[in-house]
Amino acid sequence: MGKAFGAVLIIITVVSTAVFFFHDFGGMSLWLPVDASEHGHGVDHQLMETMYGSGFLFVLSQILLGLFVWQASDRPQGWKYRIFPGGAKPMVISAILLVGIEILTLSFVGSKVWAGIYFTSAKPGAxxxxxxxxxxxxxxxxxxxxxxxxxxxxxxxxxxxxxxxxxxxxxxxxxxxxxxxxxxxxxxxxxxxxxxxxxxxxxxxxxxxxxxxxxxxxxxxxxxxxxxxxxxxxxxxxxxxxxxxxxxxxxxxxxxxxxxxxxxxxxxxxxx
Amino acid sequence: MSEAAHQHGEPTGFIRKYIFSVDHKVIGLQYIGLGIVAVVIGMILSWLMRLHLGWSTLAIPGLEKLSPTGAPANVMTPEYYLSLMTMHGTLMVFFVLTNVPFAGFGNYFLPIQVGAPDMAFPRMNMMSFWVTFTAFLVLIAAFFVPGGPPLSGWTAYAPLSAVGESSGPGEGLGQTLWGLSIAIFCVAQLLGALNFIATTLDLRTKGMSLARMPFSTWAWFITSVIGLLAFAVLLPACILLVLDRVAGTSFFVPGGLVINDRMQPHTGGSPLLWQHLFWFFGHPEVYIAILPAIGIVSHILPAFLRKPLLGPRVLIGCLAAIGFLSYMVWGHHMFVSGMNPFSAILFSVPTLVITIPATIATLLWIGSVYGARIRFSCASLFCLGFISVFISGGISGFFLAQPSIDTYLHATYFVVAHFHFVMGVAAIFAMFAGIYFWLPKMVGRMMNETLGKIHFWLTFVGVYCIFMPMHYLGLAGNVRRYAAFTDDFLAPLVPVHQFITIAALITGAAQFIFLYNLVWSRFRGPKATENPWQATSLEWSTTSPPPFDNFGGRQLVVHQEPYLYGVEGSAGDYVMQTSPETVEAH
Amino acid sequence: MSDVDITTGMGHAGFMEESPYGIPSGKLAMWCFVISDAVTFSAVLFVYGYLRIGSPDWSTPFKFSPTILNGIVMTFILLTSSLTMLAAVEAAKAGRKSAGFGWLCATALLGALFATLHLFEWGRMIDDGWRLFQNPLGGSVHFGAAFFSITGLHLLHVVGGVCALAVIALGYRRGGYNSIDVEVTGIYWHFVDLVWMFVFPLVYLMNAQ
Structure with a gap:
């Protein structure tokens, strides 16, 4: 059952991610349309950054979950459980570091994009x-x-x-x-x-x-x-x-x- | 003590025993039962909506009988689509996601898990349920009034929701009933929250220190605190909305509105005021739905991993941090609402910060799975599925928390996918896990594992087929709350909607396997022993189902941490919380 | 409320874990209710502030006499009732039953007096043409909406409190309720008093001519 769960999870992850790379399906695009504005470039850039950053976290965590469940499936009776090396500490540290850095970057860059659209007023002659x-x-x-x-x-x-x-x-x-x-x-x-x-x-x-x-x-x-x-x-x-x-x-x-x-x-x- | 607590005595008549019962277990089952009724209605509504989105001219046999005006010749009108959508959202958020994981399981298991014979205020507890039930009836009544159910969505944005019938069918009596129903619901939740807090703090049995409480108890407790403050704001907001509708006030309606060429009598109100009040409640509400789910999963998982979770204190800290932060982020629902753009940054940062405790919790679960020998059962499969969908739903939060991206993705199917995954599906997976895990305790019979596993696989793959494509629809700019996709850029996307509809029909049908299993197991399932999962917390130290005063007059004494699994040297590899033996740390 | 005494958190120290606050459940629940209710009042006062700031034509109609004067008398009455409530709790704690009953009745009477004066005030305003949706002075219509809903919510609490006081007083004399119930009711009553200390300056004094 664990192998099935791991396999299904990995298939789901791969398929979900594949749509991102092949998003054009014969006239039906499952992606952003052409960008036709001056500030749109910043929005798209921000979106792609987020896509790569969080996409990495998504794939990594789903695959790890799938992998661990797969491993856990055919262990012998009387198996003595193992603790993740280092216990909870690496989890906390990696979450704070990985996600912390990501959200710091995203909010600094993203705020600039937002500010560019909304904190400025139109130039005279608009x-x-x-x-x-x-x-x-x-x-x-x-x-x-x-x-x-x-x-x-x-x-x-x-x-x-x-x-x-x-x-x-x-x-x-x-x-x-x-x-x-x-x-x-x-x-x-x-x-x-x-x-x-x-x-x-x-x-x-x-x-x-x-x-x-x-x-x-x-x-x-x-x-x-x-x-x-x-x-x-x-x-x-x-x-x-x-x-x-x-x-x-x-x-x-x-x-x-x-x-x-x-x-x-x-x-x-x-x-x- | 236990005598004193049950001074009201075990009732004998049917009505006092099963209807107006003060027993927290019966009340918990009543909440779960009400939740199941609501979820079945809500799911059928979503079927009808999905069919309409895939094939907008499709005649659905019998629909005309449900609403002759809403579906003439069995074809749904756009306004009826919106009505169904509003009712789907309201039923699911309030009567399913709030009622089952929090009020339902919480009522049943919180007192047992802390070793109490009942809630602190059993009669108030009974009252909360019946007030909730009244709210449910008032809401359902909206189906049968002239004009039908409201069409302003579960968020009921004013002025659409405040100006009355002229703004659309369903905006007459239906919308007023909606406002009343939610106000009544708030009262019930407030009473319930008081009861949960008092029970958790004051009724713990000897040895059950706060540190020894199970994750689920902690989650219900933290959720009660959130609910106490959140519903206290929604209650006056709904009353003011109803006043705008029936008493001619203008809290949420500005002046100079012209609807159907008629000037409205209101002046000077603010539509954004409603949004602030609603989302001040609305964001914490998301955590009211998901924190109990997190607690339930964290409680069930160790019993099947046969090892304790990593960092239990850290996990509880994460829950508390999420609860605390939930009050600072409501504005992220309003990035494009016309509020001051500077505040968007202020709301964005704490929203992104919430991802840190959420990520820590997720990594703790994944890390706990490492190195385990998992006992695969329906309960554990749904817990593992929960982790997966929680990740999928959480990740999209990174996008929506940023105003610059939200300006593109707001009100698209990306948002629909996000909240359905992270609060809808995740919480429902936790409910399934809870039912497969606790049903033996609640009714004394085991559920059928084969049917359960078929149910799990169909549901797990099904929800991904439904909600994963919605992210891509959102990225393509597919607007939500549309009854049909007639725009040039939306029409080509309809095949994806048809695919989602088919997936939703199959996944929905799979839920009937679950219902069948539930009913069959209730009467025909094999008898459950006292502790079928070899679990450690207090609910497994009593009979299945527990007697009226939970422990048959015994006063339990707690000696252990809640999740001692895989203990070496212990006879059964696990140590119950009530076991007095000395345990060495792993 | 008789469920309260089963879970008083006292007298079963040997069987249960200590409550972290060491207070009976009824009292804890009342404190929680007070917090939640304070949030409700804050929400309504927030609405009032939000609309007031957004309305350039806000009316400030209250004259010193009769409205503000009446308000001061009402404030005095409510403050006095808090004092009598305090006396009731003290008497109940000391086991002086008839004194406790007397003070409770006094509190209820003062509360009823407050409500009566308040209703007269409302009547006068309604006679002047104030409605939830109408401003006879031609300014912002939110004045009536805010005034009646805030004071109405408070009045509802006062009336509810008077009823509760009457029930508790009678029950206390007959022995159905004990000193803890009196104290719990006291928490509620002081809270209602405290809310008025916000309502009076915000809704009355700030709208004086």
Whole structure:
């Protein structure tokens, strides 16, 4: 029975680890998608470091367990048990050293990555985009020609007439040229400053390729800044349970070249 | 003393004996029984959920009868999926993972292991169970109210959970019942924790010094202390949530919300406040589930290794350290919640530090397996399986403890895999180990080992097939709590979900082998002797099952450390705690 | 509570391991309850602080007369009741039964007086238009929510305590409860008093005009 346990455990460990090395299964990738943001590199690096460090611990401890159980299976009657050389001390020391060093490294490096994303503010000249989340859609707002966002009036929100943000163009000059769209279009290699807010419950803004996830909390205006480095079309999905349509709540993010973006913006302004 | 303790006397009527019993053993069995009912419901819910995730248009025969609105034409609606998910989480976390390893086994064996005739407050003990049972009924009632069960998940994040029906079906009466049920549950747990603490400290028999208490007793004791403080916060939090729902307060609901084009009447509350209160309870709750499991496994393992564990004091120290640290880390559930990003670092560091005592404990188990001649039985197999899944589940904690990685992995299946392995499967393995090990004591009959081993192998391989792929789904960005995977990047991953579903169906079916074994053994199993495993702690110094006052009027005196196995020169290679012989150190 | 005396931790020294604190189980459990309940009150006070800091339009409506004055009288009554409780415990320990019973009754009466004054206070505020969800002054609605839930939780403890005191007093006179039960009830009552020492400054004085 012990041999079986050891063998099964080692097979499980090998198979689990193998998926990590061969994660592409004919069009189905069980791995992170391409990284399309400036800070994403740091996140990926941190993740790989953790993967190797903790993967080593995983394989080592599972194999040791399997091995010891295997050994323990065919010992003779009247076997006199042996104590692990050194007793508990090497366990404690190795745990503190191995794990201690790992977590020290991880938290120092990891904190830097985190700080790079969240402790900095957007540079002047970043493109501001206002994001409104609601059951079950995202809407994006650009300031328009005047570069100013109109004020938000929750009481004026009316999905039927397309006033998703609760703008008041009649009385509010800044709101008149605001561009509201359902797909977020941004220029590549330019910093974007999002202001996230929700009109009803908590939603979340998640773009895999940007390595970004941020809850959108009603009552708060949460800033989030990033720079996309690759053009393409990515999905923005909601990751915070927000009600029955949660699984369908998504939008697209289109990263265009500066020229394409300018043209798009001009078309939108003209349409206002 | 024992007469005094049982001044209430052995009851004779059926109701006083089996229903409103003050006997801790009956109460322990009641908790375990309630846990089994809850786990069967919870598992069937997970089957339905898994089927829906694999084949989202599949008609499941009979589902319409369960909920005509939730499953018209037997096909589950997305909102019903969320309702089932909420009920699955709530049932499993509260009524299984908290009830069985802690309240169930704890009630049955804590007094016996310290040599007491009963709990310190037997009537309060009975009350805790019946309060728990009431909480269970209130929760189950949510299935049958208009709108069905709540859909805001077991974390019930406000404002979704606080603004009422307009935010979704199930957010009406169902969510209110949820809040009430959890509040009632908290009261029961608080009463239970008081009782455990008083029993452990005050009712130990002569010679049972704190240092001689078994690991399981220590774990139940430490868990009680954690529970005493954690449930004390969830209780007011749930009451405030219910007030928001029914009395018009705005604790957790900010102003200016527009739901279905209607302005909500609330103003000025904070959704993050609920998250802080919930996770201040929620993280310790994880340890309320896993510490008793660790204690149970550490208690059972030596009996089958036939040697004491390495560093018993260190292991208890680890449990205490984990319990202490559990109060400083709740914010790691909230890295992306919009709380101050500086605090993310503050919460990340103690979270990573918890891995140190957890790793020490794991290495102590692995090191103890070295050089043993293991007696393989279902109990020991589940203990070894526990170590393996505890490692697998613990390792992924390294990722999630770091805010920079969590920003990618948060709310993906990576998290689902992590907590299912480390608190779900690990604790359930400990429960299985506990039942295979202690059932002979509890009902006086042995379980069938062959069926048990089939159950073990199917379960062990099964859980890896279910949860290992989920890590990779998470790494691919597969979002959790989705009723179907319609996004462009999620659709190609559906075959993996189908594989998981099949694995879950098989693994779930294997649990019926266990249930069959349980029922069969209860009535037909071979009679158990007083000490079938040749174990040393006090529960094996009495008959199987123990008499009403546990030791038949005897007052046991403890002379030994709890795990003297493989002792040279002793007649049976082991020395009971009650044995007065002199033992030399190995 | 009669289970308490079986596990008093006293009188069975020869049969059991010493309790590390050397106190009866009932007392230990009450201390544990007090710790747990203190955490509950802390949570509610934390909610109050959190919302208050987050509300720029917080109202501070309490005038010295009648509200604060009433609060001071209530504080005085509750403090006095702690004193009478102390006397009850002393009397019970010394075995002076009728004195113990008298002091217990006095404590219960003072507690009931406190609750009555508190309810009048509530009535006055409700007449002024304060509700859990409504602020008649137009400021933050959390004032009513915080005020009524914190003081309500405390009031619940006082009322529960008065009932417990009455039961213990009667039982003690008849011999169903002993001096330890009186002492355990005393721990609870002092705790309720102590909580008020936090509630009064935080909820009343900090909201004075």
């Amino acid at each position: 493109l501001p985009i206002d994001v409104q989340a609601g059951q079950f859609a995202f809407y994006f707002r650009y300031a328009g020609v005047d570069g100013k966002f109109g004020a938000l009036h929750p009481d004026k929100i009316d999905e039927g007439s397309g006033n998703f943000f609760g703008l008041d163009p009649r009385n509010d000059e800044a709101a008149r040229d605001d561009i509201v769209v359902a797909t977020m279009v941004i220029p590549v290699n330019r910093e974007i400053l999002l202001t996230l807010h929700s009109k009803d419950v908590i939603h979340s803004f998640y773009v895999r390729e940007l390595r970004l996830q941020q809850d959108i909390v009603p009552g708060l205006m949460i800033p989030l800044h990033f720079t996309a480095t690759k053009t393409g079309r990515y999905e923005i999905v909601c990751t915070q349970l927000c009600g029955l349509g949660h699984y369908q709540m998504k939008a697209y993010l289109e990263v265009k070249t500066q020229e394409e973006f300018d043209k798009w913006l001009k078309d939108q302004e003209a349409a206002q």
